[in-house]
Amino acid sequence: GAGVSQSPSNKVTEKGKDVELRCDPISGHTALYWYRQSLGQGLEFLIYFQGNSAPDKSGLPSDRFSAERTGGSVSTLTIQRTQQEDSAVYLCASSPSSGRVETQYFGPGTRLLVL
Amino acid sequence: AQRVTQPEKLLSVFKGAPVELKCNYSYSGSPELFWYVQYSRQRLQLLLRHISRESIKGFTADLNKGETSFHLKKPFAQEEDSAMYYCALLGAGNMLTFGGGTRLMVKP
Numbered sequence: 001g002a003g004v005s006q007s008p009s010n011k012v013t014e015k016g017k018d019v020e021l022r023c024d025p026i027s028g029h030t031a032l033y034w035y036r037q038s039l040g041q042g043l044e045f046l047i048y049f050q051g052n053s054a055p056d057k058s059g060l061p062s063d064r065f066s067a068e069r070t071g072g073s074v075s076t077l078t079i080q081r082t083q084q085e086d087s088a089v090y091l092c093a094s095s096p097s098s099g100r101v102e103t104q105y106f107g108p109g110t111r112l113l114v115l
Numbered sequence: 116a117q118r119v120t121q122p123e124k125l126l127s128v129f130k131g132a133p134v135e136l137k138c139n140y141s142y143s144g145s146p147e148l149f150w151y152v153q154y155s156r157q158r159l160q161l162l163l164r165h166i167s168r169e170s171i172k173g174f175t176a177d178l179n180k181g182e183t184s185f186h187l188k189k190p191f192a193q194e195e196d197s198a199m200y201y202c203a204l205l206g207a208g209n210m211l212t213f214g215g216g217t218r219l220m221v222k223p
Contacts, residue, residue: 003158033211042215043201044213048209048210050209056210059210091159103164105160106158
């Protein structure tokens with residue numbers, strides 16, 4: 001079946017502009033995660049959604065970052081007033097439930113470059 | 116706090132040689148550990164998890180709580196094993212904490 005999809009695959013923006021990154025999880029998966037993969041920082045957790053519960057935002061690096069998940073499916077990660085240090089690959093993952101050992105399935109990522 | 120350390124950024128071996136990718140973790144509770152792999156131009160995918168005690172593509176990993184390690188091993192490396200390998204810990208909450216990754220290069 002279809003895996004996690006993300007769009008756009010690449011995004012180039014100017015410093016100070018806002019960007020929106022989209023994630024379509026695997027159908028039926030209730031848990032959705034955003035991670036960031038950057039040079040020198042490795043893979044870091046950003047935010048986690050589980051069903052209709054309030055999201056775990058503990059990994060968001062600043063208040064310029066926000067995310068929402070509409071209808072328990074598609075998620076959008078928004079970065080306001082982008083900075084050069086926001087340049088990274090943003091990965092989305094989903095899992096069937098919030099079970100502790102559920103496998104997280106990753107999307108291909110969105111490569112963001114802030115000039 | 117939870118932390119995962121992969122001390123080697125790059126590991127280069129010849130085909131047929133044994134390989135061990137090191138992973139150490141720091142976590143006060145009972146950890147659940149995973150190895151994820153990212154092949155060239157492919158997405159990150161699960162390789163194996165300690166709770167399953169399985170061998171995938173010839174790879175195994177044993178959780179050693181005394182040494183707080185979860186090293187990934189394969190007795191005979193193949194060229195197609197060349198990839199980026201990430202050790203990850205599922206601790207508090209449901210997010211994964213990743214190590215910095217080790218690039219494995221298997222030379223012919």
